[in-house]
Amino acid sequence: MTQMNDYSYIGENLKRIRDRLSEAEAKTGSRPKLMAVTKTVPAQAVNEAVRLGVDLLGENRVQEYLSKCDDYDKSAKVHIIGHLQTNKVKYIINNVSMIQSVDSIKLASEINRLAKNHGTAMDILCEVNIGGEASKSGVSPDDLIPLLTEIAQLENVRVKGLMTIPPPSDSDIFLGRMEELFHSISQRNIPGIAMQELSMGMTNDYYQAALHGSTLVRIGTGLFGARDYSH
Ligand SMILES: *Cc1c(COP(=O)(O)O)cnc(C)c1O
Numbered sequence: 001m002t003q004m005n006d007y008s009y010i011g012e013n014l015k016r017i018r019d020r021l022s023e024a025e026a027k028t029g030s031r032p033k034l035m036a037v038t039k040t041v042p043a044q045a046v047n048e049a050v051r052l053g054v055d056l057l058g059e060n061r062v063q064e065y066l067s068k069c070d071d072y073d074k075s076a077k078v079h080i081i082g083h084l085q086t087n088k089v090k091y092i093i094n095n096v097s098m099i100q101s102v103d104s105i106k107l108a109s110e111i112n113r114l115a116k117n118h119g120t121a122m123d124i125l126c127e128v129n130i131g132g133e134a135s136k137s138g139v140s141p142d143d144l145i146p147l148l149t150e151i152a153q154l155e156n157v158r159v160k161g162l163m164t165i166p167p168p169s170d171s172d173i174f175l176g177r178m179e180e181l182f183h184s185i186s187q188r189n190i191p192g193i194a195m196q197e198l199s200m201g202m203t204n205d206y207y208q209a210a211l212h213g214s215t216l217v218r219i220g221t222g223l224f225g226a227r228d229y230s231h
Contacts, residue, residue: 005044005045007048010048010052010223011048011052013224014052014053014223017206021206021210024210025210032201032215033056033215033216034219035079035081035216035217035218036049036054036057036223036224037057037060037081037218037219037223038059038068039059039060039061039220040227040228040229041220041227043071046073047071047072049223050072050076051073054076055075055076056076056078057076058078058080058081058100059078062080062088077096077097078095078096079098079100080100081163081199083101083137084102086110089110089114093114093122097123098124099122099123099124100125100199101125101138102125102126102151103126103127104147105150108147108154109154111124112154112156112157113156115157120156122156122157123158123160124151124159125159125160125163125197125199126144126161126162127165128164128178129164130166130177131167131170136165138164138165144185145185148190148193151193152193158194161197161215163197163199164200165202166178166205168205172205175205175209176212178198179198179213199215200212200214201216201218202220203219203221206219
């Protein structure tokens with residue numbers, strides 16, 4: 001017997017998220033883009049979200065992405081949002097339109113080298129560890145300007161803004177700090193550095209993030225349901 005997958009829950013979840021983003025938009029006058037975060041989600045479910053109009057996918061693990069990307073609907077763009085090892089950049093440089101998780105000059109330099117080899121430039125965001133958590137990647141707020149200034153020298157890397165994962169417990173406080181940091185960096189007008197994307201907000205805090213100036217929310221479980229790591 002052929003098993004039909006029922007993905008109607010994705011449409012329902014998507015509607016709820018879009019309604020919530022509309023509520024935030026009514027307050028702020030702007031609306032973040034919606035990214036579907038695909039970790040552990042089968043390609044068919046991802047494609048259902050794309051069919052419903054989600055045009056941006058977020059990938060955490062290079063290995064998992066490579067195993068699924070052939071089956072993806074190619075009309076959506078793909079961003080890397082997970083910690084990226086320098087030796088893995090070569091596998092994704094031609095397939096993704098942005099790397100959001102850059103937190104070192106070493107990684108930025110490797111992206112630059114490979115982008116140059118391919119005759120392209122890669123858009124990136126710098127990941128900021130706004131909560132100063134030892135367990136998380138990302139550059140500390142104090143080290144951000146020196147890092148941006150160094151990356152600005154790289155010709156084949158274009159900084160478009162910042163990304164963060166705030167500590168879940170005090171998310172609202174840190175969303176506010178991130179918003180301030182984003183504006184203060186923006187006002188410095190560092191040559192070669194654009195501050196047009198502020199990627200923050202996940203399932204549990206995307207509404208608050210939208211109120212704090214997020215331009216891009218990254219949603220996994222709220223769209224696809226709880227993650228299944230069993231296979
Ligand atoms: C998993 C993940 C998300 C989505 O998290 P949910 O809570 O499932 O919405 C967003 N951003 C990053 C970097 C992630 O790893």
